[in-house]
Amino acid sequence: MPKKRSGGGLSPTQQAAKFLGVSVLAGAVMAGIALPAAGALGLAAKGSVQSFDEIPANLKSPQLSQRTTILDNQGNQIAAVYSRDRTVVDLKDISPYMQKSIVAIEDSRFYKHGAIDLKGVLRALNKNAQQGGVAQGASTLTQQLVKNYFIEEAGDDPTKVAEATQQTIGRKIRELKYAIQIEEKLGKKKILENYLNITFFGEQAYGVEAAAQRYFSKHAKDLNLQESALLAGIVQSPSRYDPVNDEAEATKRRNVVLQRMAEVGDISQQEADQAKEKPLGLNPSQPKNGCITAVRGAGFFCDYVRNVVLTDPVFGKTKEDRAHLWNRGGLTIRTTLDPQAQNSVEASVKDHVYKSDPVATAATIVEPGTGKILAMGQSRPYGFGKNETQINLSVNSDMGGGAGYQPGSTFKPIVAAAAIEGGKPATQKYSSPYQMTYPSPVQACDGKVWRNDPNNPAKLANENESEHGPYGMKEATAKSVNTYYVQLISDIGICPVTQMAQRMGVQRADGRKIDQAPSIALGTQEMSPLTMANAYATFASRGTYCTPVAITSITQRDGSEEKSLPVPKSTCSRAMSQKTADTVSTILKGVVEDGTGKEAGLGDRPSAGKTGTTDQRYAAWFVGYTPNMAGAVWVGDPAHRRQMINITIGGVPHDKVYGGEVPGPIWRDMMTGALEGKPAPDFNLVDIPDDNAKAKGNDQGKGRGGANGGKNGGSPGVIGGLIGGPTSGGTTGNTGDIGGAVPTPTFSLPGNFIQGQGNGGNNGAGNGGWAG
Secondary structure: OOOOOOOOOOHHHHHHHHHHHHHHHHHHHHHHHHHHOHHHHHHHHHHOOHHHHOOOOOOOOOOOOEEEEEEEOOEEEEEEEEOOOOOOOOOOHHHHHHHHHHHHHHHHOOOOOOOOOOOHHHHHHHHHHHOOOOOOOOOOHHHHHHHHHHHHHHOHHHHHHHHHHHHOOOHHHHHHHHHHHHHHOOOOHHHOOOOOOOOOOOOOEEEEHHHHHHHHHOHHOOHHHHHHHHHHOOOOOOOOOOOOOOHHHHHHHHHHHHHHHOOOOOOOOHHHHHOOOOOOOOOOOOOOOHHHHOOOHHHHHHHHHHHHHOOOOOOOOOHHHHHHHHEOOEEEEOOOOOOOHHHHHHHHHHHHOOOOOOOEEEEEEEEEOOOOEEEEHHHHOEEEOOOOOOOOOOOOHHHHHOOOOHHHHHHHHHHHHHHOOOOOOOOOOOOOOOOOOOOOOEHHHHOEEOOOOOOOOOOEOOOOOOOOOOOOOOHHOOOOOHHHHHHHHHHOOOHHHHHHHHOOOOOOOOOOOOOOHHHHHOOOOOEOOOHHHHHHHHHHOOOOHHHHOOOOOOOOEEEEEEEEEOOOOOOEEEEEHHHHHHHHHHHHHHHHHHOOHHHOOOOOOOOEEEEEOOOOHOEEEEEEOOEEEEEEEEEOOOOOOOOOOOEOOOOOEEEEEEOOHHHHHHHHHHHHHHHHOOOOOOOOOOOOOOOOOOOOOOEEEOOOOOEEEOOEOOOOOOOOOOOOOOOOEOOOOEEOOOOOOOOOOEEEEEEOOEEEOOOOOOOEEEEEHHHH
């Protein structure tokens, strides 16, 4: 938006008229002080302006907008963000040359007059009349400071800025009264300090410290004579005297300031002449603002921090309060980001997935037991250019992310945890055929029941025809057997799984509730990498879930002092027993040792995890952990259009992408670097007997019914997707048939297709069988 200040942008005629108005108004103000009842020469009688005495007595100095600095957990700067680039400094940290030059050119009688310089007004009128133009201004530094207060309070609202700078008698009266108060309250040195910190110097620089950095890459205390004169000259018209864009005009203006300093006795004429001969000596620094400037690829983490401040009630009761805090800035935010972990994530991502690839990757690392986010990165950098994005692929949509991605089989350990917590042993076996129809009915929450559509029953299959049971939980997880987990969730019911997911902080990235359907066991609900990493951290911390946190402390600069602000704290709660968590860790340790996640193994360092590959290969995952770090890696097309078949990723061609093949090595490399030099504790493992004996086709056992089991359990309802959800219940189902040969292969179900409502009835039950 355009920047305005007193004296800038007006024609000579307009400025002359302004000076005349000021001189008349000054007399009016004095009359108003001497004769309060007269008040501003009766102007208020017409309702055009408040009388002098009716203006509020106290003008509060605004908290100046300044840069916010975001630090990692070691105190290193990640990024500087601001609505106005300003660093407030004390007067002792501003060069004496700078102090003298601004006074000389803006208000040479500053130390001799009060808030209103009537002598200066008359002198300016006389000088301007003699020269037929505008050579001198009439506003004192104190008046200019008040005007800048109004502009600062207006913020970036164009309407309020216009009101703060409008050339009206009413505004001028308010400005003059407040100037009188400020002179009495602050004194000359503090007024000068405040003015040098608030005024605009062009090129996005507010205040002299930012200006010194912008034009000379040095601190305000180190400015020499000619540098100080240049900056003082810019203030009158930052665009006209911009030295970066018009060096000649800026040089002329600098020399005017130098000459004025000689005239008022701040320097000798010889010093002024020598300084005039010197070049401007610019050494500009590019203005850097926002998360796009973040180091180590931490732009998305920086943006996550911003969203925390803008959304968490701890930073303000209303959205407006929180936005005001962020825009005012002056914050130093210490975060949880670990530079070692962040560097490792960035290196691994760049090694395995190119930003120009048709798919992307996102990775997140958290600390078990604390919820601290240690690293966050993705292959498409933070930015506005080609193959760049401002969407944080690691987080939920309400925190700057997208709609999420189906986690596939990485959701299966949550089903396992729910089953074990509910009393199922880790040795629990199911027939686990290569292909099967979804069992029906299945108990859901609130007494509702999910039912398959008898006219068009949903089916599912394992990845390979060789994958058929019977399997126990450990082997089924290592091989990622779909049919095992659908049988498991159908046995224990849907509700224990969704309740376990809730206790582990697992939620859909778009904020919707998780569907009440058995297909959730296969990871059909869109999640974010941060959600999955933090969920697995619950296993690593032996059953304790901690909400994710990104901020450890915040201080806010208030004048020359700093105060601490409250920050969100992680809330930890028990999601499952230690025994359940240890059992899941034992199962998932086998995945990286002998299962689909072998390529993600960390060698001698104990680790556990799970691969995930969705239907049609739109997404592939690896989520894993050690006792001291948990991480998630997703690879896929954020737009959910490109299938990962016959695709090249990171320069490596793939016929089909699997979770253990692409995300697994990314996870391995990022965790190896993040954990280097860290302790390598082991898990608290439990004994799970291995039993690889397969039941034969004619073995019978208790099941949930065969082909006809539960067919009278209630009327199917087609609600909420391709298949009907919970419906009104009926009578007890018939006895199920014994399982036979493997049926003809068919496709497994896509995600997000099963949901509905209704009252539950009695489930069908009978003697079932295992496919041979």
